[in-house]
Amino acid sequence: MKINKLIKKIAVAAIITTLGTSLVACSGNSAANKSSETKSAGSTLDKDELVIGLDDTFVPMGFKNESGEIVGFDVDLANAVAKKLNKKVKFQSIDWSMKETELNNGNIDLIWNGYSITDERKGKVEFSKAYLNNTQVIVTLADSNVKTKADLAGKKVGAQNGSTAVDAVEAEANVLKSFDGGKLVTFDDNNAALMDLEAKRLDAIVVDEILARYYMKARGVEKYKVLTENFGSEQYGVGIRKGDTKFVEAFNKALGEVIADGTAGEISKKWFEQDILVK
Template identity: 65%
Template sequence: MKINKLIKKILMISCVVMIGTSLVACQTSKTQGTSDKQELVMGFDDTFVPMGFKDENGKLVGFDVELAKAVGEKLNKTIKFQAIDWSMKESELKNGNIDLIWNGYSVTDERKKMVEFSNAYLNNRQVIVTLANSKISSKQDLAGAKVGAQNQSSAVDAIEADGDIIKTFDSGKIVTFETNNDALMDLEAGRIDAVVADEILAKYYIKERGKDKYKVLDDDFGKETYAVGIRKGDTKFVEEFNKALEAVVEDGSAGEISKKWFGEDIIVKADEKK
């Protein structure tokens, strides 16, 4: 009897150890240092033209998509593209579901609390877009207007940071949309009066849909930069990533990708970084 009890006790301890080991292994896999991974998962909004989106054939294309592939080659890692709910991007990164937030991701003080940022690679503004025949010609003219922006975007952050201007909007709030495309469609339909969005995206849409339809105001909601979001505390990988990014800039690859998508080289160079 004593032997049987001893065997049962040993078996129970073994099971506990095995379960514990499995849990640790699972957690280790989830929190594995990014530097050690051969495949990096890039989280992005697949409607964000011209940075990362699906073309008419369903193929994934865009400036950030091509730049990510080029940087991945320098890192000797494969990039896996994963469309995500943009409003959940920081949570996806923190939970280990993605390794990079890379899709026209603007650097803000609030985001710095949640992620590590790579070096900046593009400059941007939060511009105000209206229909060409709109009477709105300045930021002050937004009083009483229905102003739209993508939910959880830096456009929303920029508006909220601009004093009490939201209080002057129709109903005292921003009309938010799942995508910038939805916002611009409502603008065209006359359901809203203006859209605040990334200048790079706005220029692309205007070029594709017709310059005669829209106007971009001289006023804006501030300048910013695009960078890549990396898991908080993963400073080792940030350093590795920055070296790879700089290599792509220095060898001219980034500039060529920029010319393809924007018609000119607008990459932030080393001497332009703050």
């Protein structure tokens, strides 16, 4: 009988301990959920500093110069818009294929680096209004016999991983299927793809025209050829966390002011020798 009573006491104690642990866990989860809700409910507009994620090899939008300083058209434009918003700016290099994850996890506040507006991306982020036009062009070496998309059959074609160049090519399944191996050769950045093109390890690359023209000018336009056919036009916008409409509205107002007062036009002339902004 004494043994049975002891067993019962142990069992009751175990139940009480389990219930207590469960209540603490529930309380902890509730607090964590509330913390998460509070974090998600806040707007980027409430921050003093904007952390901008970028691929630091994407000339001329945002890249490291010879001194290791991050410079570029988007960098200058971001600083001008941040000034209108009365915010400080920090530029943070990221893996471009992880850009939306970095944004939605709160590691960065904006994706701003030649970020093309697409329907798929609209499901992951809020976009600012468009500020530049772009085209996904096909670049080969000047002496290449590739003149059309049809000529890419059996050829090695490269593009940056996680870019809209990949999306644009994959949208034309029959063309993609004709490539060597039936697929693109992808790279972490466009510079690596262009170097492989120059080394003739690739026959062509698909890349943002804005980057391609700037790169070719720096390396010698006579070395390259841009095909007449392309993989479609698009526009650049700034990626903002999903649901943060408060910041989208304030951001678009500030961007509009920078364009209207001529500041953005001067930045464009600095990098492109002309004002190419979407008005």
